[in-house]
Amino acid sequence: MKFMVIDGNSILNRAFYGVRLLTNHDGLPTNAIYGFLSTLFRLQDEYTPDRTIVCFDVKEKTFRHQKFDSYKATRKGMPDELAAQLPVMKEVLDALGIIRCEKGGYEADDLIGTISRKAEEQGDDCLIVTGDRDSLQLVSAHTTVHLVSSKGGQDTSRDITPEAFREEYGFDPIRLIDLKALMGDSSDNISGVPGIGEKTAMNLLHTFGSLDEVYRHLDAPEIKKGLRDKLTNGEQAARDSYWLATIERDAPLPIDMQALPDVQMDRDALYDLLTRLEFKSFLTRLGLSKTEAPAPTAAERKRVELTDLESAQKQLDALTELSAVPLFAAPGLRAFALLAQDTVYLLSLDSFSVTDWDTVTARLFAGEIKLVMHDAKPTYVELLEAGLAAQGVLFDTSIAAYLLDPTASAYDLERVALSYLNRELPKVDLTAEDAFSPLGGRDSALAAMTANVEAIADIYAEASARLEEQGMHKLFFEMEMPLMTVLAEMQQAGCKADADQLCAFGEQLDTRIAALTAQIYEAAGHEFNIQSSKQLGVVLFEELGLPYKKKTKTGYSTSAEVLESLAGYHPMIADVLEYRQLTKLKSTYIDGLLKVIAPDGRIHSHFQQTVTATGRLSSVDPNLQNIPVRTELGRELRRMFVAEQGRVLVDADYSQIELRVLAHVADDDAMIEAFRGGQDIHATTASKVYGVPVEEVTPQMRSSCKAVNFGIVYGISDFSLAQDIGVTRKEAAAFIQSYLDTYPGVHHYMESIKQSARENGYVETLFGRRRALPELNSKNFNLRSFGERAAMNTPIQGTAADIIKIAMLRVRDRLKAEGFEARLILQVHDELILEAPEHEAERAAALLREEMEHAAELRVPLVAEAKIGHSWYETK
Template structure:
């Protein structure tokens, strides 16, 4: 039999510190458990053990602590975030049917050593899994050690048998105790011989073989006089250290190693635990499902309605109720599942006459029925494309889940249901009609389960929004904005395809010229898009100095190339080639692909639940990344046009909104005064930092201060600033100190917000948008530093995001209220773009500016400037 024995505390500890912060929607940290299970599953695949035993320490003094109070006295206690995961991990292991071993008075190492001894005596093989090198003393006979190491989420395994140990250390595994007795172990507070380090200890062991032999030959001429003196003075310390470092292989066990119990998985319990932890991949890996567990949501009845009279009667009954109806609706509006009370009512378009289905759709969204949906925007979009106005959507559980935990990345219903309901939803094709669903009865139950999950999520999320102070953020900003975004998507924006093609031909011509020039510089043809071939050309054939080398060859990223730009003309050409190639493929070709054949417009998808800061993003196309730094990039804006010559585009963007928010939040008087007097903030900053009159500020001074102004709220380091503005790291550090001295309110804010975030565990925007920051408690400096930068930036960037969302809702509502035909069609960063009839131009420009500037009152007032033109370029 093959037994795998795992050092539970060691593997959990290493997983906790080696894997980025993870948590479920309850706020329970989960990274340690995730890493532990990943390691367990990997080793079970590799080792294929017959039995697995996991050993844990217990919170009680061991025989070592009782004899030496100093033993491990310098170790810090287990962090709360790790301690919270330990009991849950044990529950998971129990549900998996694995054997756990704990013994008061003994460490996990002693239990591991005893199990490995008994296994060897029984003729069994034993694999010890640990991150602690102390266990290497147990190697021998049928015992091997798999030493685990986890760094930045990457786990490696180093397997030690007797031969591997000999190869690395040069003596028998059991003599690792002697080595530790000499050199000590600061992590366990084992002193060893004072003054004897690892190098000296290793040499002594190679020369004499054991601690006993070393002390028997202290007069040997091979031992230096100074070392001999240390050994003599530290003899008792060596003996004590030897005793402390020795694993007790005679520990009392409450399990019979010869007859370890078979491993029977409790699928119900394990499914419940893994769904609570939101480990969907592990659930799939173990073949678990809601069908194998009686855990999750109670089942609700499901019925299919096929007659129009029944469907309209249902709508009348639902409209008369005060309670909301929980709906799951296909994006194409081809099926509805409406849950009210204990019954889910399912309707398929195929079962109705077209005119009845159309009337039924109107009835469902006429505002008389209070609807709760998950991700309602696609439904609203579809309705608007049909010329229908969606009303009655009272709650969107997708938006609520995002606000309550904005860093998850995905908020599809199955994932959110797993988090909130401990339920894995059955897969179902919502676009399929009853004839394609196979077992209709099973399909109805599955659809009902989805609607039931929406209800359960709503009940928890709605209460938590109120508890966390995000009620107004949700109902006054995010939910109304969903409707605005759906309308923007439905309206789309016109583009000029012929101009796009002509622009693409211009790019193609220049790209072709660049290719010829690059080949000439290189002395031959090669694949310019291959980093490996390009690296060989630049650093071997042309002899340019290589800065970085990766596993696959020389690094040729943009930072490397920009650093070499002055050394050879080929570098500048390659940079231009990359820029133009991306412009052509991503934007020219990409935009042409997404022009709707129905109306000749592009309908970008505005994403409301993607960024952790609350900023919007967009896809198909990604409007946020349209280049603006180069003239050719800006030319793309000419391709976005009004629908016809009777309309214009009106563009307005906020002036330095994030810095104005910074001035308001920090209450920095100097920065606020600059804004109140209408000064250019970068010039004003340069004047104060460089101690020169405003009129003497040079473009270079302004540029440097602009880099600091925008970088400071991101926690920019002296190293990063030095690279940005081309000065030494020391000069950059002095520049930052001078900046913070100029704006003491900003300096105070930066320190206070970090401290507040450490105490609360999260930061908030001025509108209550919250972001949890478990990174601030990490022992990893880089992770903790990231958390500090996020703590400083999120209230600024998040508040700016909230403000532009408020502006969008205000602009949309006022246009409707005043009966104008102008409509909001695009949002890009801090810009809003309207499409307006020519006769409404002046009115719409004034309205847009007023609503943007009036979105929020700050000590550094918001400023927006509106311009109009036939194209986005002209309006900008």
């Protein structure tokens, strides 16, 4: 039989620090449990043990503490976020049917040691999983330690066998106790012999073999007088340390190793636990689903199919009287499920003629029925593409879920139902061609749609109440919901791309890439895969002999940072850097953009409003936010985005909007004065920080202050600033302090917002957008530092994001109200782009600038500059 014995506290602790802080819908931290289970399942797959046992420490003192009060006295307590997960972790293990072992008066190490001994006596093999090197003393012919460790911020693991141990230490595993007796262990507050460190202790054991033999040979010539005195004076400490470091292998186990129970998973309990924890991937991995029907959240609902136009019209007329009608729409507008009081109404295209179906669909989204949907934007885009009205969705549960928890990983209906309702939805492919056909999976499809619309209704009930409680009712209804319609219109409109120019630009890049490839091969003296970091590292650092900074077990680091530091050593470095830049430009942008040009010649990027934690919009397919702007070649890409014949692009972007928001929220007189006076904020800052007149500010001074201006709200450190502006860390720290002295309001804001966030548990934008920051109260320095940076930045970046959203709404509404043909087609960071007939261009530009500048009333003016051109490049 093969046993896997896990040091529960050790692995849970490593998981806690190794996985970013996660929480479920109820605010319970879950990262340690997630990391532990990931490790558990991976190891079970890899080693296929017959039984898995997890051992935990208990709170009460052990027999070691009773003899030595100082034992582990320096250990810090468990962080609250980890302590909250421990009992839940044990519940999960119990539900998995995994044996759990703990015993008052003993440490987990003692239980592990006892289990491994008993396994050996039975002729069984034992794999100990731990991050604690103390367990290496247990390594034997039948016991292997799978040691988990951290190096360079990454978790690594390896199996320690007797041979591997001897190769590393030079003596048998049991002598690890002797080593600790001599050198001590500060983590456990084991003193060892005062004055003897690891190197001396290792030498003594290599020479004499054991602690006893060292003391038998104190007069040996290998032991000099100074060392002899330390050993003599510290003998009692050595003996005590030996006792403390020895794992007890005869502890009274609370389990019978001769009669271990079979592994029996409690699938229902495990399903409930994992759904509560929102671990969807583990539910899938374990094949778990609810065995009984979920308890109804309302009166038992009827299911009615509407199969003709007359009955459908009649029912839709009745729905106009209701205050909210949950709706689930199948992809492609092929079927709808509506919930009205105690009845689910189902409609599918297969039951109607095409003409009648279009009539039903148009009626449903005419704006008279107050609809509640989940992720309605794709449906709106489909409606617009079909030439139908896209109105009536007053509440989107995916957007509500995002506002209530903007750091969740996703907001699909399955995940939100799991989070809010502890309910798993049926997995049915509603995009399948025969999904609603009587000969296909019609019954399953309609049942899935029924479950989905019921979930939307139940999520709506909870989410709408929570939005009201958290003061985000106005933000949701007046900003985010109208914006969803605007984003759908922008996606449907798209932006024209010049495919011929893209192809020509791609050919130009190919020519240059080929030339660079030849130059690199010539410098290396042979051909190799330039994009292989491993092969490139061999060429640079072994064949050319360039100095290297980092080397891992997979090879040399050839990151951009490493290569840039080598720029003066060899001409190949510049060629490689340019090669990387151009190949990325070609593959990501030229080839990538050509693939997504639609038959209408336009690129229809998907604008997303439920992705970023700060509220900023993002785009995918393609990601237009990442179009390069820092290099001339990158900027050339903007020539490929053009207006249709007879039209122009009108582009306006905010000037330093985040700094203007900072001036407002910090109420800093000096910064406010600079913006109100129309001054160059970076030059003004440099003048104040360096103590020189503005006209004497050099480009370098301005650049340094620009780095601080933009970095300060991100909590920039002296280390990061030093790297950015090329000064020492000490100089950077002094620079930051001088900056904060110059803008005391900013300094006060940074400190007060962190304190406020700690007290409240969240930060807000000026418009009420919230972000919870549980990391602020973490005992983990890195997590706490992240929380502080997020506390400072989120109200700034989030408010800037809110302002541009307001501008988008105002621009779009005014264009429609005043009869413009111009339409909003792109939003990129702080920039809005219209496509307008040439005769409307000047008026559209004035409208765009006016609405952007009046989107919010701050203590400083908002400034937007509008430009007109036939391509995006020309507007810049």
